[in-house]
Amino acid sequence: MYDIFLDKEQKNIKYRTREYVRNVPHDLLRKMDKEEIQYPKEYVQGLAKEGLLGVRFPKKYGGQGLNWVAEIAALEEIGVLGCSLACLYSLVSIIGEAINRFGNEEQKTKYLEPILKGKMFCAEALTEPRGGSDFFGATCLAEKKNGYFIVNGQKRFVVGSEGADVFLVYVKTAPKTSDPHQSISVLLIERDFGVEVKHVYGLMGSRGGGTGRLFFKDVEVPEENLIGKLNMGGLIFNQMMIPERMTSAGGAIGSGRAALEIAARYSTRRKAFGSPIMKYQGVSFKIADCITLLDAARCLVYSTARHIDANDGMNSGVIRRMVSQSKKFSTDANWQIINHAMQILGGIGYTNVYPIERLLRDARLTTIWTGTNEIMNLLIQHEYYKELQQIPEIEARDVEKDAVGAEYTEEKFFE
Ligand SMILES: Cc1cc2nc3c(=O)[nH]c(=O)nc-3n(C[C@H](O)[C@H](O)[C@H](O)COP(=O)(O)OP(=O)(O)OC[C@H]3O[C@@H](n4cnc5c(N)ncnc54)[C@H](O)[C@@H]3O)c2cc1C
Numbered sequence: 001m002y003d004i005f006l007d008k009e010q011k012n013i014k015y016r017t018r019e020y021v022r023n024v025p026h027d028l029l030r031k032m033d034k035e036e037i038q039y040p041k042e043y044v045q046g047l048a049k050e051g052l053l054g055v056r057f058p059k060k061y062g063g064q065g066l067n068w069v070a071e072i073a074a075l076e077e078i079g080v081l082g083c084s085l086a087c088l089y090s091l092v093s094i095i096g097e098a099i100n101r102f103g104n105e106e107q108k109t110k111y112l113e114p115i116l117k118g119k120m121f122c123a124e125a126l127t128e129p130r131g132g133s134d135f136f137g138a139t140c141l142a143e144k145k146n147g148y149f150i151v152n153g154q155k156r157f158v159v160g161s162e163g164a165d166v167f168l169v170y171v172k173t174a175p176k177t178s179d180p181h182q183s184i185s186v187l188l189i190e191r192d193f194g195v196e197v198k199h200v201y202g203l204m205g206s207r208g209g210g211t212g213r214l215f216f217k218d219v220e221v222p223e224e225n226l227i228g229k230l231n232m233g234g235l236i237f238n239q240m241m242i243p244e245r246m247t248s249a250g251g252a253i254g255s256g257r258a259a260l261e262i263a264a265r266y267s268t269r270r271k272a273f274g275s276p277i278m279k280y281q282g283v284s285f286k287i288a289d290c291i292t293l294l295d296a297a298r299c300l301v302y303s304t305a306r307h308i309d310a311n312d313g314m315n316s317g318v319i320r321r322m323v324s325q326s327k328k329f330s331t332d333a334n335w336q337i338i339n340h341a342m343q344i345l346g347g348i349g350y351t352n353v354y355p356i357e358r359l360l361r362d363a364r365l366t367t368i369w370t371g372t373n374e375i376m377n378l379l380i381q382h383e384y385y386k387e388l389q390q391i392p393e394i395e396a397r398d399v400e401k402d403a404v405g406a407e408y409t410e411e412k413f414f415e
Contacts, residue, residue, distance in 0.1 A: 079254020
């Protein structure tokens with residue numbers, strides 16, 4: 001029914017992605033969860049071969065010249081595979097956004113094109129051991145010297161790092177400036193420049209996606225690998241909030257859909273007290289809640305995608321609010337749906353006989369990464385208060401005056 005949101009080309013991408021996802025080997029997901037695979041290159045290469053990677057980017061670099069609605073339609077399908085595979089798909093969208101929007105022609109040919117063709121693998125490094133939410137507090141330092149940036153510092157929790165050939169890295173280039181918004185730059189750093197990648201910790205979920213720690217020790221990065229202008233990282237990050245958060249939002253819809261379908265089918269077959277458990281309202285009302293949450297998430301995420309497309313893919317105050325709402329609502333909804341699904345399956349849902357427990361471990365991450373849902377709240381209310389000031393009073397009904405006691409203005413104390 002959601003095809004109503006999609007035109008012919010968008011439907012084509014959705015159903016081709018669905019077909020690709022159907023054929024991803026079950027064993028790949030099992031091995032990734034057991035950490036027998038650290039980075040599934042063939043999966044990314046396969047997506048590229050089918051023309052499903054970075055569908056928003058221009059055809060001349062290997063994209064499909066489509067838009068955000070198309071990418072969300074694809075992401076809903078990809079999300080069925082869980083967090084790691086959805087993230088490896090999304091990294092192309094995220095890193096691609098920076099290169100396509102802010103990079104020069106040479107950088108697009110050298111990096112964007114091979115990334116879209118599955119010939120080069122990429123990762124994004126923003127978070128540091130000292131923190132991820134406080135973006136402008138970054139300490140990973142890059143000093144300009146003789147045509148190079150000399151990079152020192154660490155980044156952590158970098159998905160895809162174990163397989164990546166190139167990293168999009170946010171670095172501090174003006175540590176002494178009084179305005180932190182003008183202190184960060186974005187560099188494309190090839191692994192072969194001397195980046196050390198370490199697999200330091202185990203993860204609760206989202207395994208097999210090559211998450212690791214990056215160490216930079218006097219790494220020499222040629223000046224031409226600067227994306228955009230020097231100290232323009234804040235501006236770039238502002239735009240990057242769209243792909244970072246929309247990819248989380250889109251993927252979460254697919255994951256929630258997978259959990260809901262497993263639980264709903266199970267409830268038609270599993271019997272308790274002589275009846276299929278779907279006959280008990282304790283069960284079927286949970287299914288109703290899941291369907292409603294999923295549809296609400298879809299409506300929000302797709303309408304946000306349309307807003308972004310209508311603004312030529314660029315960020316704005318309203319878009320920032322809607323993107324943050326989409327990320328928060330969709331990932332929270334996914335978490336609730338999977339928990340309901342686990343409850344409906346009873347004890348067997350807690351075992352690895354069904355994939356609900358893996359989806360649940362994955363889903364827990366999505367409320368934390370690409371900006372925590374608390375940070376989403378920060379942005380949502382901030383943008384709304386700004387919008388509120390701009391609502392022209394003359395056009396709106398003064399609802400306050402509908403109160404019976406409206407004339408007691410002296411009772412309206414504010415200080
Ligand atoms: C498996 C995994 C994969 C990841 N992948 C990547 C990746 O590929 N690239 C990358 O750069 N990063 C990645 N991240 C990092 C992720 O985006 C950060 O963990 C996240 O942004 C939070 O940063 P933090 O962990 O440093 O928590 P902190 O920033 O220390 O926050 C801790 C807590 O404080 C809350 N908090 C902080 N500030 C505020 C505030 N102002 N108001 C209210 N609450 C606040 C947060 O919501 C959170 O609950 C990944 C993380 C994980 C776990």
